[in-house]
Every structure is written in structure tokens, then in C-alpha cells.
Amino acid sequence: MNESQSHVVVLIGSPKGVEKSSSAKLARAITNGLESAKWACEWFHTHRVLQSQEDWEAMVVSMSRADVILLAAPLYVDGLPAPVIETLHRLLDARNMIVSEEDPPRMLSLLNCGFVEAEQNHTAQMMVRIFSDDMGFQWSGGISLGAGGTMTKRIRAALEMVSEALRDDVLIPDAVAITTTAPIMRPWLYVLGGNFMWRRRAKANGVRDQLKAQPYKRV
Ligand SMILES: Cc1cc2nc3c(=O)[nH]c(=O)nc-3n(C[C@H](O)[C@H](O)[C@H](O)COP(=O)(O)O)c2cc1C
Structure with a gap:
């Protein structure tokens, strides 16, 4: 990664990890568009960074250089999985190493749940929003998906819109929420x-x- 390159940090909050989870598959639909615009993408697994000091430090360094932080996680019992909550608490403690007041990164969350209604993710989205505000990040928005994050054509198109908005540094269009919350x-x-x-x-x-x-x- 070079200094002039834009940089996204992806935090995967599913125990299934970076290879097999719906969270990762959905996040990849966003990062593909960023990588083709020559962004650097670094991926971390919340469950793993809690087990290894080396991985934890690598994540903190990476976040301190990030333009965008994307948290992609499943819904667990109407909230976030416990290792995700613990990661967010620990990040808050490490806030001074991550955020510069002049140029805080943008943050967005991408949550998916098993029920067909994307609205089930509402409480968990609020948890991420509070974390983002407490960290002093710029909140870019929460994208919620139902039905186990099934990747239909229209969901893929919506995630490509997110990618474009991040690249152009503009707000995520309302069409994204309309598309992603419509039951499949x-x-x-x-x-x-x-x-x-x-x-x-x-x-x-x-x-x-x-x-x-x-x-x-x-x-
Ligand atoms: C322990 C556990 C709790 C869950 N709780 C909920 C829930 O409260 N509401 C819901 O809609 N889906 C729930 N699910 C389903 C997951 O959110 C869903 O399978 C999701 O697609 C998994 O995403 P992942 O592949 O990224 O881990 C739960 C799944 C597990 C294993």
C-alpha cells in the first residue's frame, strides 16, 4: 500500500470468517469495486484479532490509516455476536491510536440476518452507530439485509452503488436502503x-x- 492510495479496512464479525460467511461475501461485493479503483483493502476477522496480540496490533495500525471502515457481521439474537461487541469495546479503549481529529475515517456497517425482514437488524445497527459516534468516525450509514444475506441481482447492484458512493466520497444513495430492505x-x-x-x-x-x-x- 502506498501513502496516496485510498484504504478500506474490512472487519468481518462472523465466526465463519473471511472465507465462508455471508458477511464476507456481501462485503466483497463492495470491496471489488474499490479494488478496481486501486484502493487498498485490508481484512480482519474480529474473532481472530481477539486471540492474537500481533493481529490486534496490525488491525489498529491499519485502522489508523483507513479512509473507510466497513464492519460486516451477522445478527445474533437481535444484537451483534459477542466477539464483535468485545472488539468494539477494545477499539474504544484504543481510540487515541486510531482516530485523528482532523481527518476521521468514514464508517459503515453491513449486517445480515436469517429472518426475511431486514428490519430485524435495527437494534444491532444502532449499536454500531453509537460505537462509530463514540469513536469520532464519520457515519456513512448502515446497510441491512434479510434472508441470510442472499445475493440476488438487485442486492449486488445495490452494493455496487455503495462502492461507487465510497469511491466518489458522497452519501450512500437512498436507493440502496430501498433495495436492500425489500424482502426477497x-x-x-x-x-x-x-x-x-x-x-x-x-x-x-x-x-x-x-x-x-x-x-x-x-x-
Ligand atoms: C447463534 C445465532 C443467533 C442468531 N440470531 C438471529 C436473530 O436474532 N435474528 C435473525 O434474523 N437471525 C439470526 N441468526 C441467523 C444469522 O444472522 C444468519 O444465519 C446470517 O446469515 C449468518 O451470517 P454469516 O454467514 O455472515 O455468519 C442467528 C444465527 C445464530 C448462529
Whole structure:
């Protein structure tokens, strides 16, 4: 990376990591457009930086040079996964090493959840927004996706719009939120598909007749 190059830091907050998670796949749809404009992209896995002092320090140095910080994470129990929360707390403690008052980086979050409604991510988005404000970053916005972050054509097009807005240093267009929050299918159809999937998996595991089991129910 050279000094004149724009620089994005991507924090992946899924235990599935940088290779296999929906969070990473979605983030890549944004960084591809930045890389083709010669941005430097550095990726870190929140679960990993908590385990290694060396990785932690590399992330802090990288963030201190960043123009943009992108947090991509799944929704866990209506919030952020615990290692993501811990990473954000520790970053707040390291704030002085990361943020310069004259030129703070922009921050955006990209959250995806299992339910079909993207609005499920609202509380977690607020958590990231508060973190960004406390760090003194410039808030660029929160992008929420439902249905496990399924990458449809229109979601890809919306993420490419995000990439363009970051490159041009302009606000993320409202069309992005309109596109990403529109459910990819009717909720009843999603539930039907989900039930079908559970039945198929239960059958494959020989527990087809136990789907309604309540092992912890008091008798
Ligand atoms: C422990 C756990 C808790 C979850 N909690 C929620 C939840 O509260 N709401 C929801 O819509 N999806 C929930 N999910 C589903 C994940 O958000 C969803 O599978 C997501 O696509 C995973 O993204 P990733 O591949 O980036 O990890 C949960 C998944 C797990 C494993």
C-alpha cells in the first residue's frame, strides 16, 4: 500500500470468517469495486484479532490509516455476536491510536440476518452507530439485509452503488436502503421454504419424528 492510495479496512464479525460467511461475501461485493479503483483493502476477522496480540496490533495500525471502515457481521439474537461487541469495546479503549481529529475515517456497517425482514437488524445497527459516534468516525450509514444475506441481482447492484458512493466520497444513495430492505420473497413463502429445509435435514439425520420434541419442558 502506498501513502496516496485510498484504504478500506474490512472487519468481518462472523465466526465463519473471511472465507465462508455471508458477511464476507456481501462485503466483497463492495470491496471489488474499490479494488478496481486501486484502493487498498485490508481484512480482519474480529474473532481472530481477539486471540492474537500481533493481529490486534496490525488491525489498529491499519485502522489508523483507513479512509473507510466497513464492519460486516451477522445478527445474533437481535444484537451483534459477542466477539464483535468485545472488539468494539477494545477499539474504544484504543481510540487515541486510531482516530485523528482532523481527518476521521468514514464508517459503515453491513449486517445480515436469517429472518426475511431486514428490519430485524435495527437494534444491532444502532449499536454500531453509537460505537462509530463514540469513536469520532464519520457515519456513512448502515446497510441491512434479510434472508441470510442472499445475493440476488438487485442486492449486488445495490452494493455496487455503495462502492461507487465510497469511491466518489458522497452519501450512500437512498436507493440502496430501498433495495436492500425489500424482502426477497413473501414472508410466508420464506417460512414454508424454511420448514421444508428443517424437515429435510431432520430426515437426513434420522430425527424426522422429533422435530416437535421439547426436551426441556417441565413435566
Ligand atoms: C447463534 C445465532 C443467533 C442468531 N440470531 C438471529 C436473530 O436474532 N435474528 C435473525 O434474523 N437471525 C439470526 N441468526 C441467523 C444469522 O444472522 C444468519 O444465519 C446470517 O446469515 C449468518 O451470517 P454469516 O454467514 O455472515 O455468519 C442467528 C444465527 C445464530 C448462529
